Amino acid sequence: MVSENSDRHYVERTRKISEQKALPQNVAAFLEDPFVDMDEGDFEAYLALQEKLKKRFTDESWAAEGTMTFTLDKGLGGSGTNFSAEYDSVIDNNLRQLLESKPAQQPPEVTMRDYRRIKNIVISNPNRTFDLRGEIGNNWSVYVHADNKLPLYYSGFSNPKYRVILDSQDITTPYGLYVLFHEVGHGKRNQSESPSEMEQGLAAREKVRNREILTVGEKKAVVKDERDADAFALGTLRHFSGPQLVEEFKKLAYTNQRAYHRKLPEEEALESPADK
Numbered sequence: 138m139v140s141e142n143s144d145r146h147y148v149e150r151t152r153k154i155s156e157q158k159a160l161p162q163n164v165a166a167f168l169e170d171p172f173v174d175m176d177e178g179d180f181e182a183y184l185a186l187q188e189k190l191k192k193r194f195t196d197e198s199w200a201a202e203g204t205m206t207f208t209l210d211k212g213l214g215g216s217g218t219n220f221s222a223e224y225d226s227v228i229d230n231n232l233r234q235l236l237e238s239k240p241a242q243q244p245p246e247v248t249m250r251d252y253r254r255i256k257n258i259v260i261s262n263p264n265r266t267f268d269l270r271g272e273i274g275n276n277w278s279v280y281v282h283a284d285n286k287l288p289l290y291y292s293g294f295s296n297p298k299y300r301v302i303l304d305s306q307d308i309t310t311p312y313g314l315y316v317l318f319h320e321v322g323h324g325k326r327n328q329s330e331s332p333s334e335m336e337q338g339l340a341a342r343e344k345v346r347n348r349e350i351l352t353v354g355e356k357k358a359v360v361k362d363e364r365d366a367d368a369f370a371l372g373t374l375r376h377f378s379g380p381q382l383v384e385e386f387k388k389l390a391y392t393n394q395r396a397y398h399r400k401l402p403e404e405e406a407l408e409s410p411a412d413k
Contacts, residue, residue, distance in 0.1 A: 144357040148398075151360055155395035158388065160186075165392045168290050187289050190312035190385070194220070197309075199253055199283035201226045205309065209260070209377055218262040218377045222308065224253040224281075231278040235299035252303070255279040258317075265376035273324045276300055281308045281317065295320045297327035297335050311378075315370055315386050322369030326362065338362065350402050359401065363394055 159165060163178035164186065195207035202225035209218040228245045232254075236245045258269040269279065281304040282291075291305040293316045302320045306313035327335060341355040351359070367390035375383050 140354070144353045148353060148356050148360060151364065151394065152398040155391045155398055157391075159392040159395040160388045165395070167288075168389075168392060169396050170290075183289075186385075190289065190315075191285055191307075191310045193285060193307065193309045195309050199224070202253075207309070218260065220258075220260050222258045223256040225256065226252075227254050229254065229278050231276075231299050231301050232280065235296055235301050238299070249280065251282055251284045252280045253283050255281055255308075258308070260377055262377065267373055267377070269321070272321050273302070274328065277302060277324055279317075280304070281313065282306055285310060285313075292316050293320045295323035295327065297324070297330070298339060300324075311382060311386075315374060315389070318370035318373045319366045322366035323362065325369065326365060345397075345401060348400070348402055356401050360394065360397060363397055367393070 160168070161179070161182075164182045166178040167180065167183040194209055195205070197205060197207065199205070203223075205220070205222045205224065207220050209220055228249055232249070233245055236242070236248060242248060255269065258267070260267040273279075277300045279302045285307040287305055289312065293302070293304040293306070295302045302317075302324055304313060304317045304320060306316045308314050308317050327338075330338070338358065341351060341359050344351050344355065345359060371383060371386060371390060374386060
């Protein structure tokens with residue numbers, strides 16, 4: 138009972154924090170619902186945010202394979218930061234197995250034609266180096282979108298069962314990098330989990346997708362998982378970015394957390410005895 142009360146307190150406390158620090162709902166609505174009516178929110182503010190977060194660092198286009206290199210100074214507001222990403226277009230076994238586990242769809246080569254497999258990413262400046270393969274093992278597959286046309290409500294996911302990270306944004310933009318760091322944060326945590334912990338996490342996520350009732354402990358686990366991934370993303374980004382952009386991504390992180398709180402079905406156990 139003590140543990141359940143502690144979990145309930147964590148869920149409620151983090152819900153209130155996310156409500157206070159997230160983007161205004163009239164802007165966040167366009168991040169959370171692709172079919173929201175433009176008249177129901179501040180569409181101009183959303184477009185301004187999207188333009189800022191999806192501005193590319195480079196004019197170089199993605200090829201079928203190669204190495205993407207540029208400096209981040211102009212886009213992130215940092216200084217002396219170099220970016221290098223080695224990539225190709227291979228559909229590897231991890232991704233193929235993940236796609237084959239889903240309902241019948243187009244062949245993987247068609248589904249993933251706008252994505253690139255990342256072999257490694259190194260971002261460095263005089264004070265910090267981010268090495269993708271130093272954060273997650275070579276047995277993980279990382280795919281990123283090679284087209285900067287998808288709106289902000291497309292983000293990404295990390296699947297520990299098949300060891301796949303997918304970023305649906307272009308990593309040559311601030312938002313694409315943030316999504317990548319967030320999903321790598323999930324992957325790092327997954328690597329330290331036992332098989333039973335991984336299965337429990339996947340089961341809780343499946344409940345969220347199906348809008349099923351979660352226990353208080355499951356709610357806490359899902360929210361904490363998102364907060365930990367956000368913390369890794371923000372902690373990494375701040376070494377390569379100016380403070381203003383970090384603040385923008387903090388708001389996005391809390392907006393994401395608020396969305397999770399709102400879509401986790403409420404249960405009677407979250408009410409205190411005084412409320413009954």
